[in-house]
Amino acid sequence: MKHLVIYSSETGNTKKVAEAIYKVMPDETDLCNVGEVSSFDKYDFIAFGCWIDRGTADKKALVAIENIKNKKVAVFATLGAYPDSQHAVDSMERIKKLFIDNENSIVGEFICQGKVDPRLTEKFKSLPADHPHAMNEERIKRHKIAAMHPNDEDFANAQRKFKELFEK
Numbered sequence: 001m002k003h004l005v006i007y008s009s010e011t012g013n014t015k016k017v018a019e020a021i022y023k024v025m026p027d028e029t030d031l032c033n034v035g036e037v038s039s040f041d042k043y044d045f046i047a048f049g050c051w052i053d054r055g056t057a058d059k060k061a062l063v064a065i066e067n068i069k070n071k072k073v074a075v076f077a078t079l080g081a082y083p084d085s086q087h088a089v090d091s092m093e094r095i096k097k098l099f100i101d102n103e104n105s106i107v108g109e110f111i112c113q114g115k116v117d118p119r120l121t122e123k124f125k126s127l128p129a130d131h132p133h134a135m136n137e138e139r140i141k142r143h144k145i146a147a148m149h150p151n152d153e154d155f156a157n158a159q160r161k162f163k164e165l166f167e168k
């Protein structure tokens, strides 16, 4: 059985989580960026990582998901929102559904916060107050907290979850 840890990451957050997960995977595991894999045939288990873009997987991840069929998949993701928010739950459910619709089985999941690109934060700050993404005190606080993630605790939590999958 050959395993794959594959990730899509624009600013490095999801890549760091992928690298942490890779460290606890069995010997027969490859670590790749989404652009590097064209065929998933040789893999049985895929740990799939992406960042949340407008409530679902980012565009590069969406393209890769289309090519993954009949695999055991564990999804991991990073996002700006809190990991226990409804937005995080809904985003993860959307991604899992994409895999399930492609005849894959979901065997695990992990989500944590990731630093939001400061350019996006600045853009939000310039929006009028009545815009749905306008920055308010709560959002400024959330972006500040996101800026501290992923951290060592997130890496340890991700590793624990993925280790458990192979101890079953």
Ligand SMILES: Cc1cc2nc3c(=O)[nH]c(=O)nc-3n(C[C@H](O)[C@H](O)[C@H](O)COP(=O)(O)O)c2cc1C
Residues within 6 Å of the ligand: 008, 009, 010, 011, 012, 013, 014, 015, 050, 051, 052, 053, 054, 055, 056, 078, 079, 080, 081, 087, 113, 114, 115, 116, 117, 120
């Ligand atoms: C264009 C854009 C859209 C985003 N959309 C969302 C979103 O819908 N929900 C959310 O919680 N975070 C959102 N984020 C924040 C990212 O998901 C988060 O910063 C993530 O950790 C980035 O991962 P990366 O460093 O691997 O690229 C968005 C970021 C960008 C740049």
